[in-house]
Amino acid sequence: MMEPSNGGQVVVITSGKGGVGKTTTVTNVSMGLAQLGFKVVAMDLDIGLKKLDLIMGLENRVIYDIVQVIEGECTLRQALVKDRRFPNLFMLPAAQTRNKDDVTEEQIKNLCAELKKEFDFILIDCPAGIERGFRNSIAAADWAVVVTNPEVSAVRDADRIIGMLESAQFQDIKLVINRIRPEMVRGGDMLSIDDLLNHLCIDLIGIVPEDDGVVISTNTGEPIILNQRSLAGRAFYNIARRFAGEEVPFLDLNHTGSLWDRIRMFFSKQVG
Amino acid sequence: MIILLDFARRKGSANSRSKANDRLQTVLAHDRIGTSSGIMEQVKKEVIQVIRKHVDTEEPEVSLISRGRQPVLDINIPLKGR
Numbered sequence: 108m109m110e111p112s113n114g115g116q117v118v119v120i121t122s123g124k125g126g127v128g129k130t131t132t133v134t135n136v137s138m139g140l141a142q143l144g145f146k147v148v149a150m151d152l153d154i155g156l157k158k159l160d161l162i163m164g165l166e167n168r169v170i171y172d173i174v175q176v177i178e179g180e181c182t183l184r185q186a187l188v189k190d191r192r193f194p195n196l197f198m199l200p201a202a203q204t205r206n207k208d209d210v211t212e213e214q215i216k217n218l219c220a221e222l223k224k225e226f227d228f229i230l231i232d233c234p235a236g237i238e239r240g241f242r243n244s245i246a247a248a249d250w251a252v253v254v255t256n257p258e259v260s261a262v263r264d265a266d267r268i269i270g271m272l273e274s275a276q277f278q279d280i281k282l283v284i285n286r287i288r289p290e291m292v293r294g295g296d297m298l299s300i301d302d303l304l305n306h307l308c309i310d311l312i313g314i315v316p317e318d319d320g321v322v323i324s325t326n327t328g329e330p331i332i333l334n335q336r337s338l339a340g341r342a343f344y345n346i347a348r349r350f351a352g353e354e355v356p357f358l359d360l361n362h363t364g365s366l367w368d369r370i371r372m373f374f375s376k377q378v379g
Numbered sequence: 380m381i382i383l384l385d386f387a388r389r390k391g392s393a394n395s396r397s398k399a400n401d402r403l404q405t406v407l408a409h410d411r412i413g414t415s416s417g418i419m420e421q422v423k424k425e426v427i428q429v430i431r432k433h434v435d436t437e438e439p440e441v442s443l444i445s446r447g448r449q450p451v452l453d454i455n456i457p458l459k460g461r
């Protein structure tokens with residue numbers, strides 16, 4: 108990860124499998140970086156299936172989209188949607204009525220080169236899959252974040268994506284493990300952080316617990332990071348700080364289970 | 380009572396995590412080289428043919444493992460002594 112002062116950095120958030128938390132990660136980490144004072148653009152490249160506007164709570168502010176920028180129907184500045192909460196946070200919406208073949212890698216590269224002049228971070232929300240949309244999303248990225256869940260099919264897809272990023276000469280690939288449930292790991296029914304790191308062999312940049320607050324925040328359009336009392340919110344804020352180059356210890360999820368878990372832990376300590 | 384419940388729960392499911400790890404290990408190694416797991420039986424057969432031209436062997440163990448992200452073919456062939 109470079110220092111932001113060297114010009115902006117483009118980071119692609121990808122996963123292979125859908126529904127693992129890419130859009131949630133882009134939303135919250137973008138907002139975290141904005142909180143830290145950086146100028147940030149969250150770019151939705153899930154063309155034809157846009158969601159970032161909704162998850163960021165900015166759907167009512169969208170006027171133009173990325174395909175219109177590329178086709179010259181509007182300027183980049185006109186299409187950037189300003190966040191309601193942070194003046195230094197912007198979102199570039201995907202087109203909903205087009206498809207992924209309407210943009211090329213070259214066009215994304217040009218767009219990102221333009222944005223890098225003015226912004227510290229450009230986070231790309233990559234579509235699921237390994238086809239055109241994926242290739243467009245990684246084309247301009249300086250480094251990559253792979254999001255996965257502690258679940259066999261998500262890990263398999265993450266591995267495939269890591270292989271593809273390596274073939275595309277990515278040197279810097281970081282892992283976010285989302286939706287971990289510490290009590291299930293302790294019970295022997297969920298892959299642990301170490302299990303995932305052993306399989307995937309890349310560096311960790313974040314661990315986000317399963318948190319009902321995430322579902323609530325998607326309903327309201329107020330990203331979970333705005334609630335620093337929530338564990339997932341704190342986890343995303345820590346990821347943002349690591350993006351910025353800070354060394355932040357990982358949250359100890361073992362002491363944050365339900366009361367019931369803690370009682371159980373207490374008793375199991377008594378016996379063993 | 381709490382302890383008993385916990386124990387019962389753990390006993391039934393303690394291996395779903397280790398099972399997931401075993402399955403992932405195999406499937407990722409094969410994904411990384413782009414083969415299906417059935418190919419190992421074929422390799423085993425052919426390896427044994429080649430070696431037996433020269434020395435007598437027991438049944439070889441052929442498995443695909445990973446060292447880091449590097450897939451490695453692990454072949455273990457015990458030879459028959461006189």
Ligand SMILES: Nc1ncnc2c1ncn2[C@@H]1O[C@H](COP(=O)(O)OP(=O)(O)O)[C@@H](O)[C@H]1O
Pocket residue numbers: 122124125126127128129130131132285286287315316317318319321322325339
């Ligand atoms: N840590 C979490 N805890 C609970 N629910 C989550 C968490 N992360 C994501 N989700 C939910 O999972 C679903 C998929 O997340 P999303 O970010 O849209 O995935 P993707 O962009 O990879 O398809 C959403 O409904 C989201 O609210």
Ligand SMILES: [Mg+2]
Pocket residue numbers: 129130131153158232
């Ligand atoms: Mg998404």
